[in-house]
Amino acid sequence: MRKISLDRINDLFAAIAAEFRLYLPVDTNGGARYEEWAEGKILSDELNTVRSAKDFFFPQTENLMDFKTEGKKIEIVDTRSETEDFVIFGVKACDVRSFDVLDRVFLAEPQDSFYKNRREHSLILSMACAKPHETCFCTTFGIDPSAPMGDIVCYKTEDALYMDAKTEKGAALLKKIESITVEDNGEAAEKQKKVIRERLEKLPLHNLTADRFGGDKTAEFFKAPEWKELSASCLGCGTCTFVCPTCQCYDIKDFNTGHGIKRFRCWDSCMYSEFTKMSAGQPRLTQLERFRQRFMHKLVYFPANNDGMFACVGCGRCLSKCPIQMNIVKVMKTLGKGEEKNV
Amino acid sequence: MQAVTREILINKAAELLGNGTVDRVFGWKKGEFSYDVTPALFTTREAMDADFVFGDFCGANFSKYLVAETRKEGKVLVFLKPCDTYSFNQLLTEHRFDREKVYVVGIPCSGMLDTVKIKAVAEGIASVEDNGDRVTVHSLFDGDVTVSRNDMLPDRCKNCKSKKHVAYDELIGEDGEVIDSGRFDEVEKLEKMTPDERFAFWQNELSRCIRCNACRDVCPACTCEKCVFDNPDSGVENKAAANSFEEKMFHIIRAFHVAGRCTDCGECSRVCPQHIPLHLLNRKFIKDINEFYGDYQAGAEVGSRAPLVNYTADDPEPAEAVERSHHDA
Amino acid sequence: MFELNDPLIPVIGEVTDIRIDTPDIKTFRVVTPDGKKAFAHRPGQCAMLSMPGVGEAMFSITSSPTNTEYMEFSIKKCGCVTEWLHSMEVGQQITIRGPYGKPFPVDDEFVGKNLLFIAGGVGLAPLRSVINYCRHYRDRYGKIDIVYGSRSKDDLLDYNEIISEWANDAGVNVHLTIDREQEGWDGHVGFVPNYVKELGFDTDKIAVLCGPPIMIKFTLNGLYELGFDKTQIYTTLELRMKCGIGKCGRCNVGSKYVCKDGPVFRFDQLDELPDEY
């Protein structure tokens, strides 16, 4: 494990940025967000960013290809180029797990080359959550916020940053910054881990369990009467899906620039009324069906297709951002509770 | 602290349910924490005793829900704060629901707390206690922090335009007055900036937009069955926050579409996950309308003619108007 | 790494023939610009066709896999993409990617069985590929019955092919019907579900259904009445799709994606899925 004192953290960022593009959470008047590091940018103290780290691999919008048309002829222009290696600093345990969830979708055959390109060129420096929030429930999904995954795990204490390489890529980076860091016996990190684990016990959602959910529960929950009440005041906006680190539904659209066509991919939300609308009909007519789809997908359909892995990482973003304060925790706690279930 | 208590509201609702005045009650349901209150329907006293809450985090404007609620059978009871009643009237003016199917109980409001501001006070909120002019935040790890209640109010409550109910069937507590709390101060501050500064300000704010549509979907003035931004034939349909143009386009057009109809309830800014001060766009229109065409408050009375569907022969010319919006300040 | 072709990047297709089948259905023949078939497919599979700037949409490939020269798509005009496709002229280029979805089990479950194809309207499009495949490998399958109905004689898809080819095949019985009496029509008149019941098929066969939801619903009941079991009946589903590869997240019915796990489903499989299609 390597250590650098916090008053020299700028040197660390500068050293990493000399080799790679470096992104880290910084404060804005709309909460923390990832920005590219430059001299003067200060690491945010917020627990997590408002938007998740999925943007790095699955951006809100990206160009897929261009078309040039002339008369009856079409030419496809491949606009892809290989990404340079980049470092994301300060990713929390929940968001690191979300990459695994996204991998299951985008790296399943046939692989998505746009995603794969960025994923393969990334280096993830994760950060333990010294002070989890009341909205956190990552432990429900077996995530340990005191020991996140990633290429390098970081622990930030009052005065120093400790870094432990978990992969070869991570070790290579630590090697490169060896001159500005010192060896550490890991005691401070262990101590922080212990504090974090004690704090987890105090969280109101610490005992939340997803045991009742899983790939084989479609029949049990699909017709649950609780959906009606749960979805009753849903506005049908896309906030929950857009701040969610695992939501990956997308739309493909064309934009006519006046001198060619750009085909782009952008985030889409199953909460939107036109998400499944076809000229021939609409299978999800009301907000109840759209709302149900989102949570069934996270808690039942996704595990069914992915060896039981839930498509929720307990980051709590939807808990704090939903305009009407309806969220996956309330869904999990309410579903199956009612006596008249499966009517 | 709110002037009415949960018990008073439950008793009133139970009474109206009991005597058959209403069939259901639109109210607030408690959540996991002290602040995550969800709008919900109740039909029995038992359900209300179990889950109904009222307090500092009941800021959601219920008026828009009435469009869907009144399409159902029976009559619904809705509790409206003074600012909600303006939206209520505006929706009635636009014939968006049947007045006969709603029973309005007006309730006083002393300003709702801003969750974002509360969360900035302490990390890991265990609970929030309101002691009148002070608010104590109990943190999971940092002990208690006590702050001034006024500092925890969102902009929309700090700049409250009215404590007076403009629509109700019944009122609980005392009715207030229309007040002047300087709601255009922020707009004026922006107007006094140079164009470059204004551009930088809005560029910074609007570039955070993620096009989640929460502002639109919560807005009581946005009740179109199909929004122009969802219509593939409109030429402006665009889900993606593709580049800085799209967000500007969306927010300018949305603000324009509600201009003259926006009651300044501030829901757009409350729900924005990126904390964009969207109400400053709407307030600019309100301020301009007041200055160019005389004072107008959308929703103050049912049936008033909105300024954009009205005119006089001596309205200012656009160039003159833009000039005036700066120097009248 | 970009030797790896992305599944979302299509190839160019050229329309070499446009056949007007009915007032609102046209059949388009598509090849690559150098005159070859864009890719091989299996019966029942689909492809994404698009006109840049207009949009992309999923269509079933109506030509048989045994046709190695070109692909055909029978497309009904009903939305903005299809409207544009209908306005095309021969020689127009479009983009095409695929094939998508699981095919009909023509090389396992269907082998050695009697087959009953039931289609309504444009629902014949996906079945035409299977029917022609089975006709091509005629000796692998038992008796083939085809029940096909439409609103009127003019709305019958592939009418010439049905009359001049299918009806003449040994062991292939074609039963046509139209909804209402029409001058110049001496065939059966009535809705498909009733016609199926009137014809009264034996249950020694596999039935394949495709058509509007209401036709599927009543025909299914009819087949049950005749004694068919859910495991003997197949259909093909249609939902909104964007990617075709199970990633964009909109065409799922329960945990199954129509684009990837379908579009062909057996009714006992559908029964396990939630009722949301």
Next chain:
Amino acid sequence: MSMKNIENNNETYRPLIVAFCCNWCSYAGADLAGNNRLAYPADVKIIRVPCSCRVNPTFILRAFQRGADGVIICGCHPGDCHYTSGNYYTRRRMSLMFSMLDYLGIERERTRVEWVSAAEGAKFAATMNDFCETVAKLGKNKRLEDLRCKQ
């Protein structure tokens, strides 16, 4: 739309101007300007609309998105609207819209409303000359541009 005429080929910068002209007055005014051989820059692209109030604020933004450097709306003089009151609504809408654009920091000189009657060919030409000059001084529209539309 050809973008060539706005490119800086070492020549003086030529702005692209979109002019929405009402069918009854301003479009006829433009015609008259042409008949009288009154010159105004070719950079002005006229879009004929049935009435100035047909111009939805979205049109203005779309014009800027697609490369316009200035947008001008021309209609009948107040009181002379072919449809009685269309231009009165235009006046209110555009006052608010332009004020909003100004509030967002977009140069207010890029937008204008002028009333030009069918008899005012000279005014039309003068207005366009003046507007082109004003916009040319501002330079390219950078604040309401859509980078995807740039070549």
